[in-house]
Amino acid sequence: xxxxxxxxxxxxxxxxxxxxxxxxxxxxxxxxxxxxxxxxxxxxxxxxxxxxxxxxxxxxxxxxxxxxxxxxxxxxxxxxxxxxxxxxxxxxxxxxxxxxxxxxxxxxxxxxx
Amino acid sequence: xxxxxxxxxxxxxxxxxxxxxxxxxxxxxxxxxxxxxxxxxxxxxxxxxxxxxxxxxxxxxxxxxxxxxxxxxxxxxxxxxxxxxxxxxxxxxxxxxxxxxxxxxxxxxxxxxx
Numbered sequence: 001x002x003x004x005x006x007x008x009x010x011x012x013x014x015x016x017x018x019x020x021x022x023x024x025x026x027x028x029x030x031x032x033x034x035x036x037x038x039x040x041x042x043x044x045x046x047x048x049x050x051x052x053x054x055x056x057x058x059x060x061x062x063x064x065x066x067x068x069x070x071x072x073x074x075x076x077x078x079x080x081x082x083x084x085x086x087x088x089x090x091x092x093x094x095x096x097x098x099x100x101x102x103x104x105x106x107x108x109x110x111x112x113x
Numbered sequence: 114x115x116x117x118x119x120x121x122x123x124x125x126x127x128x129x130x131x132x133x134x135x136x137x138x139x140x141x142x143x144x145x146x147x148x149x150x151x152x153x154x155x156x157x158x159x160x161x162x163x164x165x166x167x168x169x170x171x172x173x174x175x176x177x178x179x180x181x182x183x184x185x186x187x188x189x190x191x192x193x194x195x196x197x198x199x200x201x202x203x204x205x206x207x208x209x210x211x212x213x214x215x216x217x218x219x220x221x222x223x224x225x226x227x
Contacts (some may be wrong), residue, residue: 004155006155009153035218040220040221041220041221042117042203042205042218042219042220042221043156043203043218044218045215045216045217048215088155088156090156100146100158100161100171101146101156101158101216102158103148103155103156103157104155105153105154105155106153106155
């Protein structure tokens with residue numbers, strides 16, 4: 001069953017505000033990923049993290065791979081209306097699981113102009 | 114490159130009907146997979162393939178079959194559709210079967226079973 005707990009489930013913010021969301025697991029993952037899904041589309045990869053403690057940025061987005069390897073965080077700075085969408089975390093255990101991804105339930109972000 | 118393509122975009126089936134959801138990629142990716150997305154549950158893995166001729170079950174495989182006769186195509190078959198299979202289905206592919214996280218998703222097929 002689902003192993004990743006993502007929070008918050010939804011966020012309503014004003015344009016220009018910063019956003020934080022996180023993902024936790026009861027088990028260790030070797031890779032953490034963050035995807036964004038726009039309405040009616042498939043998820044698009046935003047950031048991939050490969051090492052515990054790693055901090056990676058992609059424009060206004062910054063994600064961190066938790067040092068316990070059981071959590072990850074995504075921050076969006078100075079939000080804009082096009083940030084609206086569903087953000088998913090995903091974990092990959094590697095080893096015998098290969099490329100299989102386990103997804104969180106998603107965070108629905110609404111940005112009010 | 115067209116990336117990952119899926120057809121049809123929308124489908125309505127009656128209970129008991131069968132159908133095949135098509136997925137194709139033109140990136141010469143080894144790894145392909147099928148997910149279903151239901152409200153509040155994220156994406157759940159149905160079946161996956163690490164190369165032509167090799168498939169395996171994911172988290173929710175019951176009621177679905179797959180085959181991988183070519184590198185490019187990975188169709189998903191519903192044998193006897195049930196209302197519980199109403200969902201949005203996404204196909205994804207990755208260059209390597211080795212874990213690197215970089216999976217590319219298709220636009221999805223929205224299936225309703227009545």
